[in-house]
Structures are given as structure tokens and as C-alpha cells.
Amino acid sequence: MNISKKLTLADLAKLANVSTATVSRALNNNPLIKQQTRERINALAKEHNFSLNAAASRLRTQKTNVVAVILNIIDETEQSITDPFLLKVVGDLNKALNQAGFELLLSNSAMARDDWARYFIDGRRADGIIVVGQAKNDAKVRQTAARHVPLVVWGDPHSSAGYVIVGSNNQLGGFTATHHLLNSGCQKVLFLGDPEHAEMSERYRGYRQAIAEAKLEYDETLTLSIDITSTAAYEAISAHIISRGLTFDGIFACSDMVALGAMKALKERYINIPNEVAIIGFDDIALAELMHPALSTIKQDTAAAAEHIVAQLLAQLNGDAAESVMMDVKLIPRMSTRQPPTEYR
Amino acid sequence: MNISKKLTLADLAKLANVSTATVSRALNNNPLIKQQTRERINALAKEHNFSLNAAASRLRTQKTNVVAVILNIIDETEQSITDPFLLKVVGDLNKALNQAGFELLLSNSAMARDDWARYFIDGRRADGIIVVGQAKNDAKVRQTAARHVPLVVWGDPHSSAGYVIVGSNNQLGGFTATHHLLNSGCQKVLFLGDPEHAEMSERYRGYRQAIAEAKLEYDETLTLSIDITSTAAYEAISAHIISRGLTFDGIFACSDMVALGAMKALKERYINIPNEVAIIGFDDIALAELMHPALSTIKQDTAAAAEHIVAQLLAQLNGDAAESVMMDVKLIPRMSTRQPPTEYR
């Protein structure tokens, strides 16, 4: 369109025969400005396709209206970026941030520079930081929190670590999942996940608690510690069956992706789900109900979580007190844990 | 840590007993600066945890080192943000952009303001724009391209639309997929997708071409036009079988997610895959091989694509000529199209 040099606010002021101060106020909907003037200037701005220079505005106001979102995962080994659950969280965060007038600057721990607070906050690239996932080691998160920058972490709220955490009640989720399996007739429930990983360790705690409350003996060979990926799950279940046989009749997988890997291993051996082995996951990703049999799971409400995360971040930006939030989880029973009719039992 | 006011470059200059110009040059690795001075200043900067104010820097240089990535999908109805393929693309773009020294500002078409060029480029929020997906209607993309801003689109390179496109050879992909089904013994191949959608329409073209080349008659009742989601696929296949019966023995699904929806519909009816109906998808998402049976598909190399996209964007930023790039696709045969042993045929 217009190849001529980019219009500045000063140019617009000249065109409108007012001061730059007036134009600035009009464009920012400052109530001081007379209604008529505001409309005139806005019309002119639209006509000339004018838009404020964000860099200048940010320099002047010391505010960026940007939030850095860091996917805190270690490529390859850990829960990888291919996990649809993470995308769901990012998508919901994007929506919540936009509604609050912020933009989303995306990073992940493999890329973000060593010092998040320094790079994003001191460097005036963002006003606040959201970290998705506590990973196995939250050293970087702690380091960031120590700088007292606006920060909210999606993780496990049980771990009171000196920073604000929003997350599901993982322990209850683990308990509910395991309890559901036991209720469906399982006697030997296997845990498939990473008991060292912040959120997963809480799910594991819930698992142990459900076993204990059912007065069942805990069998440590039924705790399979793996990376949180489908592939690792597939391999672990396959290896277990090969070396020890089918020593379990239920699986609590610490995420839906992990559950899918396990299901593949079972199906390959023509082990019937749920009759021989029932299985339940965690997250309720879109794929869960597309599986055959449809995968039972513990649903995390990511949309609501995203709103809480943004709300807690805004509180910090306004200098108010922020607090961790524990989200409820919900059992979604599907075919993969369906109790068989009595005559077959 | 340091609660005192944020250090500026000027403060650092004072501490080092040099001018601001020298500090600026030192921090930006300007070769004019004496080695020794540079080291001294860098050490001081590190010691004081100094970091440049990006806003000021951007204002001065008129460069942001940010690229806006817009997920061009319409929520709910179209290929939704829950498609893991999109996350893969975003992840790979993030990596490629970081390597080139850029950050990724994430948006989606539902959120990005009406005029992308104005908002991101004129507003100095980003130096360039990457649009992921041409969607059904590329009006917004054309409008952006008309502004002659640095822009690269992930889409179908066949559609020469006045902007630079990087994407797979979708037509060949569609042909290869359909040809593979026919080769595996299918006679009546159903197309499941959206022939109106830019990339999908090319896959559809390939499908038609393969049918024609095999001298088979085209049956229009075997073209199922649906939104590009698993749910729509599940419903369409279910409805088709109910109303017309099993009139097909192969399905070319325009994406893996669509294929998964179709598989669910088949399995629910105990229709054997691949013996009664073979099925192939497109994308090769991580889940494809986790399905049971594992899903045959056409693999798109997203990592390589991301690098091409960034390279073409960089070319435009440097004022060089940029061109569309067509990526090769690859057939990944798995169990969902496995030819049964001869004695069963």
C-alpha cells in the first residue's frame, strides 16, 4: 500500500492540528479528551493506517504487555513437546492472556537463556513469566523466583517451593484413578510413570495411598519408573511382561500419552482391555476418547487453570498478594476400565 | 537479590569509567573495541547482572528480533488447536527461529487483530510474520501480503498466491497415499477431508488422480467433506455406514487426527483394519505408530520445513529475493494398510 515512510504520532498530530499529547491521549482512550476530538483523531488514525510504535511505548511506560511462557521440559528424554496436553495448556494460556491484554512470547527451557529473570524481565522483553511444568528439577524456577519477578508456575501446588503454583490436585487424582481401578475389580495395579518428577510424584503418592487404604499389599515390582513418553511406556510394559509375565491386572499411567504407549504393548500381545488389564490415564487429551477402547482418565481443566494462572500473574503485576491454586480433577470413566458383566467374572 | 533500581547502560559506563558508546559497542561485540576493554566491560556487566533494555534497543535500531507466528485456524469448526501436528510445527519453528536469533511471539487467527501487518509490523512488535496454515480462505493472508511485509506461509506451494509458501507436495502426498491403498488391494477408496481447504484440496487432487490412473471409476459418494477434526471424521464415517453400508474398502484420511476418528468408528463396528477397510493418514504425528493397528501415513518433515520457512523469512528481512519451497513427502507404511497373506484374499 503506502510505501512512504511510516507515520508517527507526531505526524498525525500535525495532520490533526493538535499536540502529540492530545493524540497520545486520544489513542489511549484517556477520558480527559473531549469526545469529539477523540473521534476525530481515531478516524484520522484509521484513515492513515496508523499504529503506535510498541517499542517506543514500552520504553516510555516500562511496560511491555507481554508475558513469557516457558515450556519447562527437557527435549528427548522427558515429557516431550509432542505431548498434546502441553499444546492445550499453551492454547488456553494464549486465550487467557489475550483477554487480559497480553501477548504470549513462547520459549522452552532448552532455548531460554540461562537466567530467565534477567533475560525476560530485566531485558524488558516481558512483564511476567509463566513456567509450564516443574520438571524433575526446579532449580531454574527457584532461581527465577528468588529474583522476585512476577512468576506463576503450572505444577503441583502441594510442593510449596517459594513461588506461586497453579495446578491440579495430583495426589487426589492419583488416588481417584487407583481407587477406580480397584473398584473395577483390579487386584494388582501397576504404576507407570516417574515418581521423581514433581507432579507425577504426587500422583504416585495418591496411588500408594489408595493401595494402602484398600488394605492391599504394596508390590514394588509394580512401580515402573520411566520417562514420561509413550515410547518409554511401551518399552517398559513390553519388557515387564517379557521378564515377569502378566503380573498385574490394572495400570495407572501418569499421563494419557503414557497410557497410549502401554495400550499398544498390551494390544500387541492380544491382552484384552479392560478384561485382562484395565487402564486409566491422566489429563484427558482429545485422543483419550478416540482410543479403542476409549481411555478412562483423570481430567485436568486446563482452561480454568489458565485463567487462574493469568489472574495470579496479574495480581503480582499489580503488587497484590498472589497465592497458589489447587484445581479439582475429575474422573472420566470410559471403556478401558469398564467392569465386565457379572457372568463373565 | 538486588532490590535497587535497575542498572542502565549509562550506570555501567560510569562504573567502568568509559563512555556509553564504548559500553554499547563492547556488549554488542563490536570489533572496534579493544579486546581488553571489551572483556573488562563484559565482566562488569556479568558481575552487576546487567542486561540491555530491549525496548530501548528496539526503538533505536528499529529492529525487534521477534517473529510473529500466527496459527491460522478457526476455533471449534476447523482443524483445531488440539491437533498435535500444529504443536510440532510450532516447536520446530521455535527452534529454527531461536537459532537465527529471533524470538517467537505466538498468536492465532481468532485473537490476532484484524490487520496483521499493521499490528505486528507497523506496531514494531515483530520484524516478520509466519502464518501456519492457509485455512479455507486466505483473504487475511493476501491482505497481509499486499502490504509487502516480510511474510512466509506454511501451506500448499502449488497455490501461487502472491506470497511465499513453504509446504509439502500435498498433491503428490495424496496420490501416493491413494496409490498405496490401491496397491494394497483396495478397490473403493473413500476420501475423508475438506476439498475446499487449500492444502487438503491438493491432497484430494492427488486422490482423484490416483483413482483415474488406476482406471477406476470415480464414485462421488466416496468423497466425504468434513471439518478437519477427529470428531467430524468419526461422525461422518458412522453416518455413512449407517445410511449406505460399508461401501468402501479403503480410507484416505486427509490428516492423522481425521484418520483416528475414522478408526474409532470402524472399530466400534468391529470392522477389521486393514482386512475389511485399510486406512492411511497424513502428517505422521507421534501417535500414528501408537495406534492399533499402527497407522500408515504420509510423513511431512516439519523440522526441515521450519528451517526453510525461517530461511525464506530471513531472505526477505535482508531484502533478498525469497521463493516458495516444496517439500518432499514420504510414505510410511504400517499395519493399517498391510496386505493380508494371499490365502486369505
Add this chain to the structure above:
DNA sequence: TTGAAAGCGTTACCAA
């Protein structure tokens, strides 16, 4: 090899 100083385009204070 370094320094002085002019701006980049806004916003917000103080006056009018």
C-alpha cells in the same frame, strides 16, 4: 580505539 551528542517515538508531568 574511544567519546560527545543526537535522536528513535512515545507518554506524562506541569502549565495554561
Add this chain to the structure above:
DNA sequence: TTGGTAACGCTTTCAA
């Protein structure tokens, strides 16, 4: 209700 003007913190030209 509006205007004049001094910053915001950096980079870069020109001079030394």
C-alpha cells in the same frame, strides 16, 4: 480540555 516538553535507555554518526 489541551499543549509544551522532558524524559525512557539505547545506538550510531562524526570527531578526536
